[in-house]
Amino acid sequence: MTADRPLLGIFLMLGFCVLAPMGDALAKLLGGTMPTMQLLLVRFGIQAVILIPLVQATGRPWQLRGRLLRLTALRTLLHIVGIWAMFTALQYLPLADAVAIAFVMPFIMLLLGKYVLGEEVGPRRLGACIVGFIGTLLVIQPSFAEVGLPALLPLVVAVVFALFMLVTRQLAKDTDPIALQAVSGVMASLVLAPVLLFGHLAGIDALTFVAPSGETLWLLLSIGVLGTAAHLLMTWSLRYAPSATLAPMQYLEIPVATAIGWLIFRDLPNGLAALGILITMAAGLYVILREQATARSAATGTSG
Template sequence: MTQSHADRPLLGILLMLGFCVLIPFSDALAKLLGGVFPLLQLIIIRFVAQAGLLLPLALARGAVIFPSARVVRLALVRTLLQIGGISLMFSALRFLPLADAVAIAFVMPFIMLILGRYILHEEVGPRRLAACAVGFVGTMMVVQPSFAAVGWPALLPLAVAVIFAFFMLVTRQIAKEIDPIALQGLGGILGLPILVPLLLLPELGGTPPLIGWTPPPDAGALWLLVALGITGTLGHLLMTWSLRFAPSATLAPMQYLEIPVAAVVGLAIFGEFPNGLALIGIAVTIASGLYIVVRERNLSRAAARVATPAPPAG
């Protein structure tokens, strides 16, 4: 089911906002569970949820799962990028506070702007670039990451940023050629044949190991694993959907809203309380995101007025 959708920036921004709310909760679950379960097990659960929840839904909607060889090839690249990005982020969360890991990864919007301009030839105006820069300043005020303090794990979120910048650009290439639910379901069924055979490898790493499978010790842990799969799946579905309706360069500044959400989640679950400077940074970040929403709404209205033909004189 190949569809063609005109860009609708405000809808894309709202969908990206949903992504920015859900993913910090998913990361918090990964941080909690990462001390009990092997890394590979958590990643497999994410992909089982993707395939198990979204593939039946896509089929029920009449979506085509394999619309073309080109889409499947790019979906495989997208899946490999997703596996790499999730693996590195979950690894970073074993070492870093939630908000720190998210903040360090927020060099990604700048990478997105550069790639969007020079690879996809998307228009990146000075106001959007300025809003992105202001959002980055706010991010640095929320959490002041110290590479000297955390050591080499601080590099992991930087790698995540690069990987997910390419992930989002690949998604943008195929998002209008395949139903978004079908795309996520396809990612699940492409990822599992890559991940499951890795369970045959010997255990690697510390406690818990990176590779292995640990049965849930109680019902609470089981439900947390289920929640990890659901929140991650729904969050990335919203991100995929957002790219159907807005260019990646438009959505890049909106992702800064993930920072204040991560700060709130970190406070609620891990007792990480932002200091005064960080609270100011949250305000700056939100203001930057709201500026983008208002600007895109005004541009959409102006474009609609231009596109509406004048009534014939009579």
């Protein structure tokens, strides 16, 4: 068993918070020049190419059968839909806004836990969920006024990834996380490649393959490398530090996305959206702190 090394875990999570929005920024840059499905195929294809040799070299078990295989297929489908929704949203929204809206996911997971899984959720955390949703609406409102329905795509991301995390929980005890990512990369590639090929042959603009060249090729490959590296860093961070220590740090992804959005696209949230981002972050951090407090007081039978 790996001993806790909190500082190393925190450092790895910081790496995730930097690399993840960098990958999103590249998807935003390339989304106007090539189909989203092509970006997805490269993203998952590189994930498979990087992780399969790693799994083989480390002797990790990756053969999945029966229930585990079905859950992995469902998880992969959710992953495809979630990343598709985010990459599409980035063509319409500032990077910081899209990332911040997607951070409504912890509230959705909390509600799913209460009303679907029957988990104990106290009134204060439910209240924080309501406040978080209000903050999210403040972020959505300016973008919705400008671009309409695409402004809601990050909410789709949040719902899909909440379901993705619930499925991942079901798999976590019986699968190696890196092997699971490798298998998902293969599955997603096997789904996306025929779709893109059919669309290209049928002359569907949104699915027509665009041959990258020069700088564009390196940016395209970087999307896959950054996405894979980001999730590896998150996986490894959880080996060295408790999730309770790392969970609040994930919100650093929002200010990092804001900085990257300004540096590359000169995009900054307006006053209303910035207020909404702060409210969403505060509510999310409160939920995390309440969950930690509830876990500590579980022996007394109280909840919050």
